[in-house]
Amino acid sequence: MSLLALQNLSVTIDGKPILRGIDLSVESGRTVALVGESGSGKSMTALSVMRLLPRNAAASGTITLSGIDLMHATERQMCTLRGGRVGMVFQEPMTALNPVKTIGEQIAEGIRIHLRSTFREAQDRAAGMLDRVGLPGMLHRYPHELSGGQRQRVDIAIACAAEPELLIADEPTSALDVVIQKQILDLLQNLASERGMGLLLISHDLAVVADRADEIVVLKDGAVVEHGKTIDTLRTPAHPYTLELTRASSRLPARPRRHEAALSPLLETRNLTRDYVERRTSWLTPRQPFRAVDSASLSIEPGQSVALVGRSGCGKSTLARMILGLDRPTSGEILFEGKPLHLEDRQGLNEARRAMQVVFQDPYGSFDPRQTVEKLVAEPLHLLPQRLGKAERHERVAEALAQVGLSAESLSRYPHEFSGGQRQRLAIARAIILRPKLIIADEPVSALDVSIRARILELFADLNARLGVAYLFITHDLQVARAVADEVLVMDNGHIVERGPPSNVFDRPQTEPAKALVAATPDLGRTLAQHSAI
Amino acid sequence: MGAFLARRLLVALLTLLLASLVVFAVLEVLPGDPARLMLGMNASPEALAALREQMGLEQPLLTRYLAWTSGLLSFDLGRSYTYSVPVSALVLERLSVSLPLALASLTLSTLIAIPVGIFAASRRGATGDTLSMGLAQVGVAIPNFWFALLLVYLFAVWLRWVPAGGFPGWGAGVWPAMKALILPTLALALPQAAILARVTRAALIDALDQDYIRTARAKGVSRSSVLWRHALRNAMIPVATIMGLQFAFLLAGTVVVENVFYLPGLGRLIFQAITQRDLIVVESVVMLLVASVILINLLVDLSYALIDPRQRVA
Numbered sequence: 001m002s003l004l005a006l007q008n009l010s011v012t013i014d015g016k017p018i019l020r021g022i023d024l025s026v027e028s029g030r031t032v033a034l035v036g037e038s039g040s041g042k043s044m045t046a047l048s049v050m051r052l053l054p055r056n057a058a059a060s061g062t063i064t065l066s067g068i069d070l071m072h073a074t075e076r077q078m079c080t081l082r083g084g085r086v087g088m089v090f091q092e093p094m095t096a097l098n099p100v101k102t103i104g105e106q107i108a109e110g111i112r113i114h115l116r117s118t119f120r121e122a123q124d125r126a127a128g129m130l131d132r133v134g135l136p137g138m139l140h141r142y143p144h145e146l147s148g149g150q151r152q153r154v155d156i157a158i159a160c161a162a163e164p165e166l167l168i169a170d171e172p173t174s175a176l177d178v179v180i181q182k183q184i185l186d187l188l189q190n191l192a193s194e195r196g197m198g199l200l201l202i203s204h205d206l207a208v209v210a211d212r213a214d215e216i217v218v219l220k221d222g223a224v225v226e227h228g229k230t231i232d233t234l235r236t237p238a239h240p241y242t243l244e245l246t247r248a249s250s251r252l253p254a255r256p257r258r259h260e261a262a263l264s265p266l267l268e269t270r271n272l273t274r275d276y277v278e279r280r281t282s283w284l285t286p287r288q289p290f291r292a293v294d295s296a297s298l299s300i301e302p303g304q305s306v307a308l309v310g311r312s313g314c315g316k317s318t319l320a321r322m323i324l325g326l327d328r329p330t331s332g333e334i335l336f337e338g339k340p341l342h343l344e345d346r347q348g349l350n351e352a353r354r355a356m357q358v359v360f361q362d363p364y365g366s367f368d369p370r371q372t373v374e375k376l377v378a379e380p381l382h383l384l385p386q387r388l389g390k391a392e393r394h395e396r397v398a399e400a401l402a403q404v405g406l407s408a409e410s411l412s413r414y415p416h417e418f419s420g421g422q423r424q425r426l427a428i429a430r431a432i433i434l435r436p437k438l439i440i441a442d443e444p445v446s447a448l449d450v451s452i453r454a455r456i457l458e459l460f461a462d463l464n465a466r467l468g469v470a471y472l473f474i475t476h477d478l479q480v481a482r483a484v485a486d487e488v489l490v491m492d493n494g495h496i497v498e499r500g501p502p503s504n505v506f507d508r509p510q511t512e513p514a515k516a517l518v519a520a521t522p523d524l525g526r527t528l529a530q531h532s533a534i
Numbered sequence: 535m536g537a538f539l540a541r542r543l544l545v546a547l548l549t550l551l552l553a554s555l556v557v558f559a560v561l562e563v564l565p566g567d568p569a570r571l572m573l574g575m576n577a578s579p580e581a582l583a584a585l586r587e588q589m590g591l592e593q594p595l596l597t598r599y600l601a602w603t604s605g606l607l608s609f610d611l612g613r614s615y616t617y618s619v620p621v622s623a624l625v626l627e628r629l630s631v632s633l634p635l636a637l638a639s640l641t642l643s644t645l646i647a648i649p650v651g652i653f654a655a656s657r658r659g660a661t662g663d664t665l666s667m668g669l670a671q672v673g674v675a676i677p678n679f680w681f682a683l684l685l686v687y688l689f690a691v692w693l694r695w696v697p698a699g700g701f702p703g704w705g706a707g708v709w710p711a712m713k714a715l716i717l718p719t720l721a722l723a724l725p726q727a728a729i730l731a732r733v734t735r736a737a738l739i740d741a742l743d744q745d746y747i748r749t750a751r752a753k754g755v756s757r758s759s760v761l762w763r764h765a766l767r768n769a770m771i772p773v774a775t776i777m778g779l780q781f782a783f784l785l786a787g788t789v790v791v792e793n794v795f796y797l798p799g800l801g802r803l804i805f806q807a808i809t810q811r812d813l814i815v816v817e818s819v820v821m822l823l824v825a826s827v828i829l830i831n832l833l834v835d836l837s838y839a840l841i842d843p844r845q846r847v848a
Contacts, residue, residue, distance in 0.1 A: 050751075050752055052748060052751055052752065075756070075757070076756075079754050079755070079756050080754060081754075082751065082752055082753065082754040083752060083753035083754030083755075084754055087752070087753070088752040090745065090748065090749060090752075092745055095744065095745040095746065096745045096746055096748075096749045097746055097749065098746040098749075098750065098764050098768070099746070099768070099842065099843070099844055100767050100768055100841065100842050100843060101764075106749075106750075109750070109753065109755065109763075110753035110754060110755075113753070113754045113755065114754060142843045142844070144843070144844045155749065158749065158753055159752070159753070161753075162753075162754075
């Protein structure tokens with residue numbers, strides 16, 4: 001008998017089908033990966049098992065946990081099963097914890113419910129659980145005092161506290177950088193194996209699950225399209241969709257024209273440093289400055305594509321903000337086309353901004369929902385010295401949209417009518433409308449599905465070839481860096497620690513931070529190659 | 535937490551200082567002679583001079599400001615021009631009506647609103663929710679003076695349980711005084727409760743939709759415990775904010791209801807003082823109200839810090 005068995009599970013939300021006849025089973029001590037793109041129904045499958053679907057959802061089919069019929073269990077029974085026999089870890093560590101309770105209380109709560117222990121016992125067990133997930137002595141901390149990776153450890157401690165038989169992890173690492181991702185996934189797997197738990201690992205990224213799952217279930221539009229042993233399935237996909245996913249996961253866009261060395265750099269930073277004054281911990285001790293960026297020097301030539309890689313919090317976004325004139329350097333110099341940039345020099349800054357545009361990570365949050373696409377994409381045009389006429393404006397927007405592969409009929413639509421990938425195209429259209437020489441892209445594809453990610457990276461490569469735009473890509477994803485960059489800079493603790501062509505840096509990393517990044521990056525090709533060698 | 539408290543106190547004191555400057559400036563420094571303003575255009579020069587002497591208007595500005603503020607600090611607020619009694623006595627007398635009334639109304643409205651809000655939020659979309667929020671909608675819409683008149687008609691005129699208006703004073707015994715405040719308390723509390731119940735419901739529903747509620751449910755916490763143990767405390771920030779605003783209103787903004795019940799409260803005092811141009815009273819009462827609003831805000835800020843640990847560092 002399987003630990004968890006789903007048979008013909010279907011879910012509708014307001015009559016609209018979300019899941020169509022899912023079959024899936026998880027055995028004790030085994031890891032099953034549930035893979036699919038956003039909207040494929042992965043989370044709904046997990047929530048069906050927990051019976052925590054949205055109120056307007058209706059489910060049919062059977063779900064059994066060690067033979068217990070979950071579909072017909074009462075709410076009371078479900079409360080003892082949730083957390084007691086099935087633990088669940090969610091995607092968003094920043095919002096998954098109650099901000100007004102200590103993490104100790106939040107871990108102990110499940111223990112008190114399921115193991116009927118006293119307050120003291122529960123506290124002791126919670127402390128033990130925190131030791132196990134690598135956060136010793138943090139019982140009395142509040143969630144806001146922890147980093148994203150630490151909060152995800154707390155989530156795992158909550159899910160495992162009452163020793164469940166099945167652990168469901170819904171995209172547990174999508175919001176974390178690769179090094180933390182590896183640590184969290186290792187922790188999940190170690191916990192599962194030492195306690196003999198079944199693990200249902202949900203992810204949109206094949207590379208993440210390839211070397212961790214015994215079995216893989218591929219979901220598309222709410223239905224299982226393929227199901228089997230992970231390595232076999234990925235090596236010889238039977239369904240075209242699985243094949244597409246494996247390709248998208250390892251595809252590098254062709255760079256038709258590689259960069260050739262130029263005489264003078266487009267952008268240069270010299271010993272750029274940014275200190276932040278930390279919050280005062282006591283009135284008696286002086287404030288401690290925190291150096292976010294430490295003497296960073298880089299140079300980008302016209303048409304060159306440079307990737308700045310590093311873990312969350314290494315200072316890469318701060319560096320980008322200073323280059324964009326959104327933050328003031330503590331010391332050092334920024335030269336754009338040979339001219340120094342100063343925040344006080346409004347005119348010089350405006351001129352530089354015309355030639356230097358930005359694309360942000362979140363395609364949902366970076367547009368005003370009440371403005372039409374025409375207005376949004378036309379926004380940077382105010383930086384032009386002369387005002388454009390209405391017709392000319394319209395033409396410029398339509399041209400920019402055409403460059404990113406969107407039709408002119410998008411002009412009068414609103415952001416919410418577009419998918420994530422299309423919105424990122426809009427963001428790129430907004431960035432290229434001034435025909436800039438440099439685009440700074442801060443994690444431009446990390447919120448996108450793999451297949452869409454590949455297409456957006458192709459668009460970047462294509463614009464580079466056709467328009468000669470130079471890029472500064474900020475990313476924690478080495479695959480992205482490898483795909484688009486002529487040169488890679490590795491940043492760690494505010495320093496640029498390593499630089500060179502992608503093949504050098506990624507295949508023969510020299511410094512510890514670079515080695516750690518390379519080792520932590522999931523790589524489908526590498527995993528499959530390793531398994532064929534065995 | 536200690537540093538947070540010290541900083542808030544300092545901010546409150548600075549605000550108070552600034553407010554005293556503004557009040558003083560508005561009433562004393564602006565063009566026009568306060569004495570003439572108080573006595574009217576037809577006042578005799580002798581009366582004017584006497585009043586100017588009494589108000590100390592001949593002295594330099596700084597001296598007057600310092601005299602006024604040190605008077606405030608020692609609760610010596612000068613003499614009312616129209617009532618010919620010390621303003622402090624006047625204020626204390628009115629406060630003995632307004633403060634119990636405000637506290638009782640706030641307590642009653644909170645006791646009604648929070649349970650109703652919780653009830654409605656826990657039955658989101660069900661009949662109980664629709665019904666209680668429909669009632670709250672009516673409560674928000676009804677003007678409080680009209681509601682007060684209805685109460686008078688029902689309980690004083692028809693049932694004859696309580697007096698229709700007036701205030702016998704606490705000297706006449708605690709029970710008669712309290713009896714006189716029952717209807718005004720109801721008239722003030724119920725519309726406030728309607729607003730507060732809606733805020734409580736909305737804040738709770740917002741909290742119940744957060745990710746951490748899902749985490750709590752996934753560890754086996756039941757639907758009702760999740761509301762009490764996880765959502766309620768997170769929902770209290772907007773509730774505390776509205777309660778603070780309501781208390782400030784209850785102290786001074788109740789002139790209409792005070793008029794309906796012939797209550798000698800602070801609201802009527804300031805209203806009369808303004809119409810009779812009794813600047814000394816206006817100045818003192820306004821300053822008193824400013825101080826109490828600052829104090830209430832300080833308490834609300836402290837309650838934020840108690841509710842949410844993230845606020846303690848701000």
